Amino acid sequence: TWMRGIDVALIPYADTKLNRACSPMRLFDHLASGKPIVSTSACDQVSEYDAFLDRASDQQEFVDRVRDRCVDPGKWARTAGFLEGLTWENRARFIASQL
DSSP, rough: GGGGGGEEEEEOSOOHHHHOOOOOHHHHHHHHHHHEEEEOOOOGGGGGGGSSSSEEEEEHHHHHHHHHHHHHHHHHHOOOOTTTTHHHHHHHHHHHHHH
């Protein structure tokens, strides 16, 4: 697949009202790949997955984190099983509990 050619996955959203409320489908693609992920703080949903990615608070931190992960992406890659329990069923259960 195309994810094999990527060393570091990026979610570089700008800080806008739309991005604060969005649900980035690429986040779930990136999570499933096991690749290191660097994101901005501009999407509130991304913060729910801080344990699985690196979220930068500003532009310089974003660039620095991407650079660090590109030097040795294998060091930052996730091992098999890191998403255990992160399923659509569990997500649906959580959403239903909030309604």
